[in-house]
Amino acid sequence: MGLLSSLPLTILYPGAALLGIISHLAIFIRGEWHMQAPTLFWAYNFLTTLIFLFFHHQHQPSHFQSTLFITTSYNLGLFTSITLYRLYFHRLRSFPGPKLAAITKFWHVWQCRHGKNHLVIESLRQKYGNIIRTGPEELTIIDPSVPAAIDGSRSNCTKAVWYDFLLPEIALNTTRSIHEHDQRRKVWDRGFSSQATVQYEDRVRHHAQLLAKRIDGLSKEGKGVNVSEWFYFFTFDVMGEFAFGQGFEMLQSQKWHWAVRLLRRAMSLLGPFSAVPWLAQIAFYITPWMWIVRDWLGMMKWCKQRMGERIARYGKGTERKDVSHWLIEESVKGGTLERDREWLNGDAVTVVIAGSDTIAPTLVFCFYELVKNRKLQQRLREELGGVDIYDKGELAKCGLLTGVIKETMRLWPAVPTGGYRQTPEGGVEIAGKWVPGGVTIVSPRWSLGRLEEAFERADEFIPERWTTRSEMVRDGRGFQPFSQGRFNCVGKALAMAEMRFVIALLVTGFEVGFWDEEKGDRLLGELRDQFTASPGGLELEFRRRV
Ligand code: HEM
Numbered sequence: 001m002g003l004l005s006s007l008p009l010t011i012l013y014p015g016a017a018l019l020g021i022i023s024h025l026a027i028f029i030r031g032e033w034h035m036q037a038p039t040l041f042w043a044y045n046f047l048t049t050l051i052f053l054f055f056h057h058q059h060q061p062s063h064f065q066s067t068l069f070i071t072t073s074y075n076l077g078l079f080t081s082i083t084l085y086r087l088y089f090h091r092l093r094s095f096p097g098p099k100l101a102a103i104t105k106f107w108h109v110w111q112c113r114h115g116k117n118h119l120v121i122e123s124l125r126q127k128y129g130n131i132i133r134t135g136p137e138e139l140t141i142i143d144p145s146v147p148a149a150i151d152g153s154r155s156n157c158t159k160a161v162w163y164d165f166l167l168p169e170i171a172l173n174t175t176r177s178i179h180e181h182d183q184r185r186k187v188w189d190r191g192f193s194s195q196a197t198v199q200y201e202d203r204v205r206h207h208a209q210l211l212a213k214r215i216d217g218l219s220k221e222g223k224g225v226n227v228s229e230w231f232y233f234f235t236f237d238v239m240g241e242f243a244f245g246q247g248f249e250m251l252q253s254q255k256w257h258w259a260v261r262l263l264r265r266a267m268s269l270l271g272p273f274s275a276v277p278w279l280a281q282i283a284f285y286i287t288p289w290m291w292i293v294r295d296w297l298g299m300m301k302w303c304k305q306r307m308g309e310r311i312a313r314y315g316k317g318t319e320r321k322d323v324s325h326w327l328i329e330e331s332v333k334g335g336t337l338e339r340d341r342e343w344l345n346g347d348a349v350t351v352v353i354a355g356s357d358t359i360a361p362t363l364v365f366c367f368y369e370l371v372k373n374r375k376l377q378q379r380l381r382e383e384l385g386g387v388d389i390y391d392k393g394e395l396a397k398c399g400l401l402t403g404v405i406k407e408t409m410r411l412w413p414a415v416p417t418g419g420y421r422q423t424p425e426g427g428v429e430i431a432g433k434w435v436p437g438g439v440t441i442v443s444p445r446w447s448l449g450r451l452e453e454a455f456e457r458a459d460e461f462i463p464e465r466w467t468t469r470s471e472m473v474r475d476g477r478g479f480q481p482f483s484q485g486r487f488n489c490v491g492k493a494l495a496m497a498e499m500r501f502v503i504a505l506l507v508t509g510f511e512v513g514f515w516d517e518e519k520g521d522r523l524l525g526e527l528r529d530q531f532t533a534s535p536g537g538l539e540l541e542f543r544r545r546v
């Protein structure tokens with residue numbers, strides 16, 4: 001510090017700038033830094049305060065100004081170096097894309113401020129083609145071969161930094177360690193074996209019937225049904241039971257449960273801020289009082305308490321088997337219940353979000369398509385006419401029903417752009433291009449489903465492409481609504497069975513149309529991509545069939 005005071009400011013400022021350049025080239029250029037964000041934040045603040053106090057102590061008349069100039073010089077050096085490097089020397093510099101996106105992910109945050117990442121990427125595709133540099137270290141590749149390249153059995157890709165977003169919470173779908181994931185997945189697979197899922201089906205049916213009853217009630221009162229609420233009430237109630245053996249009782253109370261409300265508000269954070277996981281770390285550690293962070297932490301606390309109660313019920317003979325039963329059983333058997341508490345809490349939240357926030361939007365969009373095309377609705381009803389809809393096997397054989405669900409998932413994917421992967425250290429060839437290691441790959445289902453080279457009349461809803469008109473699927477490799485490989489959806493079979501049953505129950509029970517002036521404008525206009533799709537409101541008329 002003595003040296004600092006003897007140096008003239010004309011040397012001090014360029015010196016600070018040089019230090020900025022050196023810290024980029026020697027330190028920050030390597031590895032991942034997002035998890036260190038809170039530490040760096042405090043370290044920078046601490047050093048700035050130290051410099052300020054030093055100048056103050058030296059009775060410098062302009063100690064505030066000198067501190068400001070030193071820190072600004074340092075940051076100028078650091079960020080100029082980062083900018084020049086990312087634009088002109090980076091391994092991805094030859095890939096096309098917006099210049100600002102190559103410099104900083106804040107560009108993406110700004111573009112996604114309204115939660116429309118799926119449309120942002122579509123417009124980039126129109127402008128730059130199918131391979132776009134959407135971040136300093138990120139490529140978005142819209143090609144049917146990408147899902148297999150990043151998730152297929154021969155892929156060595158791992159989950160990208162995005163999955164650290166929710167740390168310190170840990171869960172099956174967020175851990176980035178392949179070893180940890182595979183160990184945990186074995187436990188989950190037991191909870192989703194055919195023997196286990198048979199026991200959940202009763203609960204799905206019970207809640208679906210309650211949903212139909214509520215819809216019938218509203219119809220008798222001459223009211224429209226906002227399916228963007230009711231389908232969520234249904235799926236969250238079912239998944240609450242699977243996770244904690246206790247639903248949210250929204251179908252009963254006919255209103256949002258406060259914890260689900262918190263969860264959905266907190267999920268909106270994933271829309272714009274998915275691009276900058278380090279900012280989420282700063283928010284979690286430094287500003288836990290911020291409203292949106294508070295929502296998330298409040299919801300987590302609620303889930304932890306429910307999981308605590310669920311554990312207390314384990315083995316008492318009164319419990320009904322749910323997903324948690326299998327997760328808890330594994331920990332009890334291994335004598336690791338206390339050690340596994342973080343996993344159990346995180347996994348419980350995963351069941352709730354992964355199971356409800358995916359099925360609900362798929363059902364909403366499915367009914368949107370069925371009311372737009374009443375003839376299709378009628379044909380579906382005819383197909384279901386002679387079928388025992390309570391027989392899962394019979395329903396699975398209904399080609400048009402499955403076609404309608406698949407076509408919904410193609411055009412309106414529940415996970416529109418999410419599922420980011422990171423290339424392995426040695427790099428990998430994707431869509432005919434060599435991609436170096438450590439690069440995030442985005443393979444957006446929203447755009448893949450709309451590729452004309454993969455689907456004939458790609459923008460049209462034609463369920464027959466999955467049944468009698470298979471020539472309309474030119475290249476089906478890109479259609480992976482449940483993902484594939486080791487990270488694929490563990491709840492796929494359950495989800496398909498659940499969706500088939502609810503659709504069959506409602507289509508055979510009701511004539512469904514738009515309510516009043518409704519045309520679906522809000523549904524699409526307010527649709528947000530926040531890892532899962534969050535549709536706007538959709539008011540429908542359900543008329544009980546005789
Ligand atoms: C329409 C329904 C569903 C769709 C479209 C869907 C889609 C997906 C996708 C795309 C992934 C991969 C996500 C990623 O790469 O980060 C995934 C993973 C997962 N899903 Fe689903 N899902 C659905 C329903 C369910 C249900 C009902 C459950 C369970 C109750 C569930 C549980 C999970 C879990 C636990 C994972 C993580 C698997 C792992 O990392 O090993 N999903 N799902």
